[in-house]
Amino acid sequence: MIPARKEHVCCLFGRVIEMVIGVVFAYSATIHLGNPYLFLEAVRRYDLLPGSTAVVIASWLMFLALFVGVSLALGLLREAALRIVFLLLAVFCVAQVVTLSRGLVIGCGCFGVDENPISWWTVGRTGALWAMTCVAIRMKTVDRQGEPGEGAGQGQPSSESGNSRTGDEPGTGKDKRVPALTDY
Amino acid sequence: MPVGRHRGTQAELGRRGLRENMNKRTWLILGCGFLLIAAGCSRTAEKSAEGADLAAARGGEVPTGHVADHPAPSPDADQSPEAIARTRQLEEYLIGQIARTWNSKFSIECFEELKRDENQVTTRHTVAYGKSEADFHCVTMWLDPYNKNPKVGEITAEFFVANGQALVASQTTRIPSNYYQGVPSIESGEDPPYAIHDYFRLPMCGVFAPGGGDRVSITDPPGSPRYTVEDGLDLLSWSNGRTEVRYWFERGEPVQLVRVAAQATGERLQFSGKYDSNGEGVLVMAPFEESFDLREFQFDPEDGRITSFSSWYEKDGGFHRWAIHRISRVADWPGLEGQPFELTVVQKPELDKVVVKGSHEEYVLRNGRIVRLVDDGARNELLRIRDRYRQANAKGTAETGQAGSVAGENHDIILDSYLRKSSSRHCGVYAALVACESLGREVEIETLEFDRYVSSLKGSSAEDVIRLLKENGLHGFVVGQADGRLFRWVNRWKGVAILHFGSSFQAEQVAHWAVYTGPAEGEGDGDARVVDLPRPEETISIAELLTDWDGTAIVVTRQPVTGFQRFLVRTGAVFDLSIASVALLGAVMVAPILSRKTRWSAAGTSVTLLVGLSWLASQFWTYTSPVGFGRNPFATDLIEARTIPKRATERMPKVTGIAAGDLLIDARTPADFHAGHLPGAVNLPIDFSVGELETVLAVVEKSGKRALVYCSSEDCGWASVVAAKLKVLGVNEVAVYEPGVRGYLQGMPR
Numbered sequence: 001m002i003p004a005r006k007e008h009v010c011c012l013f014g015r016v017i018e019m020v021i022g023v024v025f026a027y028s029a030t031i032h033l034g035n036p037y038l039f040l041e042a043v044r045r046y047d048l049l050p051g052s053t054a055v056v057i058a059s060w061l062m063f064l065a066l067f068v069g070v071s072l073a074l075g076l077l078r079e080a081a082l083r084i085v086f087l088l089l090a091v092f093c094v095a096q097v098v099t100l101s102r103g104l105v106i107g108c109g110c111f112g113v114d115e116n117p118i119s120w121w122t123v124g125r126t127g128a129l130w131a132m133t134c135v136a137i138r139m140k141t142v143d144r145q146g147e148p149g150e151g152a153g154q155g156q157p158s159s160e161s162g163n164s165r166t167g168d169e170p171g172t173g174k175d176k177r178v179p180a181l182t183d184y
Numbered sequence: 185m186p187v188g189r190h191r192g193t194q195a196e197l198g199r200r201g202l203r204e205n206m207n208k209r210t211w212l213i214l215g216c217g218f219l220l221i222a223a224g225c226s227r228t229a230e231k232s233a234e235g236a237d238l239a240a241a242r243g244g245e246v247p248t249g250h251v252a253d254h255p256a257p258s259p260d261a262d263q264s265p266e267a268i269a270r271t272r273q274l275e276e277y278l279i280g281q282i283a284r285t286w287n288s289k290f291s292i293e294c295f296e297e298l299k300r301d302e303n304q305v306t307t308r309h310t311v312a313y314g315k316s317e318a319d320f321h322c323v324t325m326w327l328d329p330y331n332k333n334p335k336v337g338e339i340t341a342e343f344f345v346a347n348g349q350a351l352v353a354s355q356t357t358r359i360p361s362n363y364y365q366g367v368p369s370i371e372s373g374e375d376p377p378y379a380i381h382d383y384f385r386l387p388m389c390g391v392f393a394p395g396g397g398d399r400v401s402i403t404d405p406p407g408s409p410r411y412t413v414e415d416g417l418d419l420l421s422w423s424n425g426r427t428e429v430r431y432w433f434e435r436g437e438p439v440q441l442v443r444v445a446a447q448a449t450g451e452r453l454q455f456s457g458k459y460d461s462n463g464e465g466v467l468v469m470a471p472f473e474e475s476f477d478l479r480e481f482q483f484d485p486e487d488g489r490i491t492s493f494s495s496w497y498e499k500d501g502g503f504h505r506w507a508i509h510r511i512s513r514v515a516d517w518p519g520l521e522g523q524p525f526e527l528t529v530v531q532k533p534e535l536d537k538v539v540v541k542g543s544h545e546e547y548v549l550r551n552g553r554i555v556r557l558v559d560d561g562a563r564n565e566l567l568r569i570r571d572r573y574r575q576a577n578a579k580g581t582a583e584t585g586q587a588g589s590v591a592g593e594n595h596d597i598i599l600d601s602y603l604r605k606s607s608s609r610h611c612g613v614y615a616a617l618v619a620c621e622s623l624g625r626e627v628e629i630e631t632l633e634f635d636r637y638v639s640s641l642k643g644s645s646a647e648d649v650i651r652l653l654k655e656n657g658l659h660g661f662v663v664g665q666a667d668g669r670l671f672r673w674v675n676r677w678k679g680v681a682i683l684h685f686g687s688s689f690q691a692e693q694v695a696h697w698a699v700y701t702g703p704a705e706g707e708g709d710g711d712a713r714v715v716d717l718p719r720p721e722e723t724i725s726i727a728e729l730l731t732d733w734d735g736t737a738i739v740v741t742r743q744p745v746t747g748f749q750r751f752l753v754r755t756g757a758v759f760d761l762s763i764a765s766v767a768l769l770g771a772v773m774v775a776p777i778l779s780r781k782t783r784w785s786a787a788g789t790s791v792t793l794l795v796g797l798s799w800l801a802s803q804f805w806t807y808t809s810p811v812g813f814g815r816n817p818f819a820t821d822l823i824e825a826r827t828i829p830k831r832a833t834e835r836m837p838k839v840t841g842i843a844a845g846d847l848l849i850d851a852r853t854p855a856d857f858h859a860g861h862l863p864g865a866v867n868l869p870i871d872f873s874v875g876e877l878e879t880v881l882a883v884v885e886k887s888g889k890r891a892l893v894y895c896s897s898e899d900c901g902w903a904s905v906v907a908a909k910l911k912v913l914g915v916n917e918v919a920v921y922e923p924g925v926r927g928y929l930q931g932m933p934r
Contacts, residue, residue, distance in 0.1 A: 026761060026764075030761065031665065031667070033667075033805075034666070034667020034668060034669055034735075035667045035668065035730045035733070035735060036730070036811065036812075036813065037727065037730045037731045037811075037819055037820075037823055038730070038731075038735075040813070040820065040823050041731075041823045041826065041827055044823060044824060044826075044827035045827050047827075047829045051824045051912065054824075055813050055820055056802075058813075059802040059803075059805065059806050059812075059813055060798060060799055060802040062802065063797075063798040063799075063801040063802040063805070064794070064795065064798035064799075064802075066761075066764050066798070066801075067764055067767070067768060067794050067797055067798045067801070068794060068798075070761060070764040070765050070768055071768050071794065074765060074768065076768050076769065076771075076772050077768065077771065077772060077790040077793065077794060079790065080789075080790030080791040080793070080794055081790075081794060083791055084791060084794060084795070112665055112735060
């Protein structure tokens, strides 16, 4: 059981982290969409994907980052977006470490053209974002622990859960509740 | 001034033994003469040595061109019957051979005395072709190889004969004064009277060996002050198919400025200087290396033109062929025909400048060496563009300020394209002037002080460009990290954008300005009109533009742009974000329904939705957006070629022989290529520009032959990289010629 005050702080903290991550991803995606060829070149320079695959992945990554970023920033489909971000950042982190170990001097392709080559600082930055994502996921878990159906009964609905919009009354003890829109 | 060193022609090399023997004989005669009658007999001995050379030449033997074997030309002409006969023969030879070589309208003029002042060309008198006075001292040849173009002045070649066989030559080019208004001196900051001449002179001193042979040697004069040039420029330049040449500056080592010689002779010679970079991305013409002291010309007797020439060098007591230069006609050299040129020298204790007017090339010299190419001939194109815009404006077709569309008209590929790897220092000024002209602001280009708007050695900053725009009544502001969305706003405001092509850390250092003048009319919505001097305005796809544009731009408009409008430009991504938000809201609405029906977990459904939505959006964008990957395969191939992995290059097939019909591609730098390349090769440097690539791809496609890429030697990896890039770009039959230039030359007969 989590005290309501602590739960509230956790939820707020997690939400802030989500928004930060969302803005970062959305910003990065819009830069890439503005000049997709620079992003394609960045993806190609990692030398991890063959030519045609790199084209497909590059175009998909731009939009995935855009949707994930917007969803986190707006608070829509947050849990799913966090899971995707968790996975993406892990892949980015590994790719950068591999690049460093291979001695390639390339940019990370994160935010357009004005970039320095990949370094441990870049890896650390990605790692920090990944850690923030972990924290946000943990906060989300904490948030869900306080929800009805988890046995708490006394938990208040979180400010962004929006359960009221689904028509479910909290604390009614329904076993199969309809998930809230923003709970996904 | 360097005195001539040991030189000769190719055939001479094969007769080194004979020559050595001849030297011995000369010395023997000289020695005997000294013992018999001190000074008088030594002169006789020298003449006999010369006679041996000339006799060899008349008998079909190739003259030696051995400077040291010839006496110094005497200011007093030898009037002996033998000398006069030799002079006649020489004259006939010169008239016949040079006239055939130039194949141009000409007349022959004679002087009774040698003059080396500026009025020389005005005091000539003409004699009929093939005739001259027996005791002539000078033959002046006037020709206008571009006589179809009234803009071009005349070129005068002078041949000064002394002592019967020694001959000194110079050339003078005169440009009509009404054609070109001089450019103020850049380095001196003033316009000294001597800075602008309407002619230049290329002195050539040496010895012509007359006779029926195919080769003539011209060598340095033995230090006579009579042959120095007063103008401060002491550039030796000559080539006419029978000559062995050297170029030099008075206080420096020999350098090459073959382009000038090429224009003078009406033939195109490839650059044969050796270039290097000074680290600022600026071209440096390095002095001729000590070892490069020999050149051999191959001549086509049918039409009297040079077909190729080779450079040889002396090393370890032997001569080696270093490079083979293929030569084409002026007509094959785009942009050259019809362009006058002029050299101007501004002398300063430590800094000189040479201006080649007409083509507007400017070189800065330090201590007699050319250290910087200041300008690259963009101004002519600017004047043409100005005329076109003004004509369009006069016709009232310029309502949008974007008149004079030449969509598709000038899409011929020329080297030095907008993606070129070297840039003019004045590109920012040119870009601003193009913007002014396209927006209806008339600028007096001829009187503009370009250097006021060039604040660094690398060129103009954005601040410089904006200042120039403001002084001409336009408004400009800088946008950083911009992208393709910028063009929408520029089009809406009926303005233009000056784009900066900078280099990321991976690429070669490039800093260049070019102008986006608007969308292509009648083309797809993904095409843009771009002016990048000296190229004419051209239509290219925005996708190609995006592959090199670094995102910095100066938006130029007639009316001032409000702060809110600037904000809109800088937040062009709002549209993308809005679309994404709407799509997400739709997904949120659908998610509960899907979750109920498919019994997925809520999060699983959402993940699937996000991934699927982004996938659909990316595919939609790829095939429908004007800049989508699917609609611009060339741009994506270009990116792929640019990022070719090393392992792909190592897999390229390698060959050690050249088969008949192979298309040779030289992967070295343009400077190295122009200094000499394998016969028939085309240049595609490892850091090729789009223009260079398209040129070569067109050649490959047209020839249908196997492409064989080479570089300097088998240790050089550039050939593999270029071959791999070509493979990516659709050239199926491509291989690496592993021996490279070095291996090729080692396998050649000597």
